[in-house]
Amino acid sequence: MNLSSPTFDSENPALTLDALGFSATWVTAFAPFAERALLPGRVVADLGPALRVATDHGDVLAELAGRLRHHATTRADLPAVGDFVALRPREAGRALLEAVLPRRTRLSRQVAGGTTDEQIVAANVDTVFLVAGLDGDFNPRRLERALLLTWEGGAEPVIVLNKTDLCGDLDARRAALEGVAAGVAVVPLSAATGAGVDALAPWLRVGCTVALLGSSGVGKSTLTNCLLGHARQATRAVRTGDDRGRHTTTHRELLRLPGGALLIDTPGLRELTLWAEGPALASTFADIESLARQCGFGDCSHRQEPRCAVQAAIASGQLPPERLASFFKLEAELRSLALRQDGRAQAAERQRWKSIHKAMRHFRPRR
Ligand code: GDP
Ligand code: ZN
Numbered sequence: 001m002n003l004s005s006p007t008f009d010s011e012n013p014a015l016t017l018d019a020l021g022f023s024a025t026w027v028t029a030f031a032p033f034a035e036r037a038l039l040p041g042r043v044v045a046d047l048g049p050a051l052r053v054a055t056d057h058g059d060v061l062a063e064l065a066g067r068l069r070h071h072a073t074t075r076a077d078l079p080a081v082g083d084f085v086a087l088r089p090r091e092a093g094r095a096l097l098e099a100v101l102p103r104r105t106r107l108s109r110q111v112a113g114g115t116t117d118e119q120i121v122a123a124n125v126d127t128v129f130l131v132a133g134l135d136g137d138f139n140p141r142r143l144e145r146a147l148l149l150t151w152e153g154g155a156e157p158v159i160v161l162n163k164t165d166l167c168g169d170l171d172a173r174r175a176a177l178e179g180v181a182a183g184v185a186v187v188p189l190s191a192a193t194g195a196g197v198d199a200l201a202p203w204l205r206v207g208c209t210v211a212l213l214g215s216s217g218v219g220k221s222t223l224t225n226c227l228l229g230h231a232r233q234a235t236r237a238v239r240t241g242d243d244r245g246r247h248t249t250t251h252r253e254l255l256r257l258p259g260g261a262l263l264i265d266t267p268g269l270r271e272l273t274l275w276a277e278g279p280a281l282a283s284t285f286a287d288i289e290s291l292a293r294q295c296g297f298g299d300c301s302h303r304q305e306p307r308c309a310v311q312a313a314i315a316s317g318q319l320p321p322e323r324l325a326s327f328f329k330l331e332a333e334l335r336s337l338a339l340r341q342d343g344r345a346q347a348a349e350r351q352r353w354k355s356i357h358k359a360m361r362h363f364r365p366r367r
Helices: 024-035 066-071 138-155 170-179 197-205 220-228 233-237 265-276 281-285 286-292 311-315 323-340 343-352 352-365
Strands: 039-046 049-054 056-064 084-089 094-100 106-111 117-123 127-133 156-162 185-189 211-214 253-258 262-263
Touching: 024 066, 024 084, 039 056, 049 084, 049 094, 056 066, 056 084, 056 170, 106 265, 117 265, 117 311, 127 138, 127 197, 127 220, 138 156, 138 211, 156 170, 156 197, 156 220, 170 185, 185 281, 197 220, 197 233, 197 286, 220 262, 220 352, 286 311, 286 323, 311 323
Parallel strands: 056 094, 127 156, 127 211, 156 185, 211 262
Antiparallel strands: 039 049, 039 084, 049 056, 084 094, 106 117, 253 262
């Protein structure tokens, strides 16, 4: 059966499973599924209504098989980006996703509700780069939580100290880390200039899977682009040359790096970062918050309102414009997080995602 009319994807030509990290141990784990004439694949993007799965025959769009939906007892049983899965081929370019292979590692968050449910944001990540910016404040507590999250999921943490080009006293920063993260590899680098990035090579071998965690503004996007060798944006907008519509955009959350490693960059990871930091966020922009109390309007957005104390502080040089830019960026990330968590938004999503409608309702947190 023809699993897929090969999708042309200039950024990510059809990958062999080998290149996707499907090593000998996975082949062994897959054996029972191979006997049932199922094909192996790796989830490269969660498109909402379907999953994009890379296979030896190119990418396919996969829907969850009814059996998988009905037998899932928690959200963690449902496939996530990075999972190795067993597929039943259907018409060209489509497949049914029948099973998820047991994960070797996971990055997950607990979804609050009547019962605590686990949501996997990335599966089978070998190494998590915990990124901190040398221009900002170190927060050991925050780092502790990120380390814990990584260890709990079974992945190896590596601390990346970004923006060495801005930092005069690297030794002091390294010393400050010792109490919190003894025994964890520390790699200082500059994602902007590329200096020191080569030191990440041991974790970026062919078929290795990595993910980045860190606060907004530490340089995760810059490092991603640096590792990719080009701007990420270009890989997201390209559409394949067939007529299957929007589902065939080349959107990927599992990216292949030029050296052969795989980088997971999902919205879920960005949310995980925010979630892992929790209350620390409130104090991050204490300077802007305190200026905001003097704005003319209580709901001032600090963009173009009259009598805005934040804009006044920028005009007078008291507040660096980059600081406000970071604040806006974080605010936007939080807003999109809130939107995703909004019950009505979820309801609309469920209607679009008819095939897993029942599963989603079943797992909806009690209020
Ligand atoms: P993200 O929120 O973690 O994705 O952070 P970004 O990649 O968007 O970076 C935040 C800001 O830091 C941007 O203005 C970047 O240009 C800047 N930046 C990132 N890496 C470096 C670096 O190594 N050196 C310097 N000087 N700036 C950097
Ligand atoms: Zn204002």
